[in-house]
Amino acid sequence: MKWSRQARVIICAVLLCGPYIALTWWLWRTTRLPSIAAFLVAVVVTWILIASLARNWRRFLLWQFPLYLLSLAFVAYTLTYNVPPSYVIASVLATTTRDEFVGFFTIWTGQRLLWACLFFSTLYLWMAWRVPAVRIFGARPTRLRWGVLATTGALGLFAALRADAMMDGLAADPLIGSVLFVAGPLREV
Numbered sequence: 269m270k271w272s273r274q275a276r277v278i279i280c281a282v283l284l285c286g287p288y289i290a291l292t293w294w295l296w297r298t299t300r301l302p303s304i305a306a307f308l309v310a311v312v313v314t315w316i317l318i319a320s321l322a323r324n325w326r327r328f329l330l331w332q333f334p335l336y337l338l339s340l341a342f343v344a345y346t347l348t349y350n351v352p353p354s355y356v357i358a359s360v361l362a363t364t365t366r367d368e369f370v371g372f373f374t375i376w377t378g379q380r381l382l383w384a385c386l387f388f389s390t391l392y393l394w395m396a397w398r399v400p401a402v403r404i405f406g407a408r409p410t411r412l413r414w415g416v417l418a419t420t421g422a423l424g425l426f427a428a429l430r431a432d433a434m435m436d437g438l439a440a441d442p443l444i445g446s447v448l449f450v451a452g453p454l455r456e457v
Contacts (some may be wrong), residue, residue, distance in 0.1 A: 306427035306437025
């Protein structure tokens with residue numbers, strides 16, 4: 269089956285955005301708007317930084333792959349247990365043996381999660397390798413670029429109005445939430 273250039277880019281974009289859309293939906297159900305704003309700012313700033321370093325779409329998507337794997341695991345846990353990773357999973361990880369950990373993936377729930385992650389990550393990586401190495405940013409600033417930056421700034425200001433909600437939103441971001449999890453609960457346990 270031959271995929272067109274646009275189809276590969278669209279499939280990669282949908283796969284990349286999928287976990288973040290799921291986390292936005294979860295935040296919509298569980299928190300306030302400043303949390304969602306903080307979460308979106310964290311995601312957009314991360315993507316802008318990676319895009320600035322990658323310079324072309326193929327490299328951007330390939331460099332996103334480790335974050336994509338992290339986001340799949342993060343969203344699977346968050347949606348399954350209705351909370352981002354915290355002390356409970358830190359305690360489980362700290363006290364679980366290797367055999368118990370491997371045994372989780374022999375039960376249906378673990379197998380289903382493993383197969384879904386394997387399928388989506390393989391599809392993402394295969395499509396990302398086939399995306400053309402077209403430049404992300406043109407030579408001149410465009411209205412879209414300025415619009416994204418202005419919107420991100422406005423969302424950041426809105427999120428900063430409620431510090432507690434902003435922390436909830438940042439903790440829901442797979443990258444920042446994982447750093448907070450490793451530096452906090454996992455280190456303490």
